[in-house]
Amino acid sequence: MSMDELRSEPDEIRPCRAGAKPLGSTVAMEVAPVVSLQKAQKVYARGAAKVVGLDGLDFTVHPGEFVSVMGPSGCGKSTLLNVLGTLDRLDGGEYFFEGQPIAALDDAALSALRSKRIGFVFQQFHLLQRYSALENVELPMVYARIAKTERRVRAESAMALVGLTDRMHHLPTELSGGQQQRVAIARSLVNDPALLLADEPTGALDSQTSVDILRLFKELNARGVTIFMVTHDAEVAKNARRLIRMKDAHIVSDERLERAA
Ligand SMILES: Nc1ncnc2c1ncn2[C@@H]1O[C@H](COP(=O)(O)OP(=O)(O)OP(=O)(O)O)[C@@H](O)[C@H]1O
Ligand SMILES: [Mg+2]
Secondary structure (H helix, E strand, O other), rough: OOHHHHHHHOHHHHOOOHHOOOOOOHHHHOOOEEEEEEEEEEEEEEEEEEEEEEEEEEEEOOOOOOOEEEEEOOOOOOHHHHHOOOOOOOOOOEEEOOEEEHHOHHHHHHHHHHHEEEEEEEOOOOOOOOOHHHHHHHHHHOOOOOOOHHHHHHHHHHHHHHOHHHOOOOHHHHHOOHHHHHEEEHHHOOOOEEEEEOOOOOOOOOHHHHHHHHHHHHHHOOOOOOOOEEOOHHHOOOOOOEEEEEEEEEEEEEOOOOOOO
């Protein structure tokens, strides 16, 4: 889906999108999952001791889902997100991204996949301070070798999508925290990723700004963006449509959430 389609797609055709179907419906089952983990295991060596980061996780995320992962500090949320984002490899089990076994890819192939198919949003916005908001949003397209004129068009479109057209030429230091996170979200979307990964995206924001950012996530999800969000905050997690709870490197529950429209 292009950025223009994201912006201009009329409401009435949205339910036709495969991702808009409820999980478990016949149509959703026919669509290849974005993410599939099977017996996923991650172990960190700490001196002689071993710390288990992920202990045999199994789950699938389909296109169009909005999943949040909750759990106490140290339970493995960021570990999971890093694995899904291909920033870290599993020590056991299997990870399929859009049906492709990740273990078979070398580092160069992984980094190409990451830059084209996965968007990242973090608690700290990680914007380059010497570049304007628009230039920050263009950056993933530089890595993806997209031509300059197209980069500019797509970056402007992404800035409009997050409601920041009037701040495009500002430096990050001239933007509020919420605006900086919007820039980071625009940056995460410019390559039209199959998956948007967010690790505590509202962790550095005040409560009203957090509400605004979560509203933006819900709007993006309603337009078909698949979102996987990690948080320790129940208020944040309940904005998703599915909630996975973790404890001690395990999944302890995985439930569908009812959400007010
Ligand atoms: N690079 C690493 N080396 C060693 N141990 C690690 C490493 N990264 C994470 N761990 C350990 O793995 C476990 C899971 O860590 P993780 O960062 O995934 O937790 P988390 O759920 O994201 O916590 P928080 O809510 O505090 O961010 C913890 O015990 C942590 O100390
Ligand atoms: Mg974490």
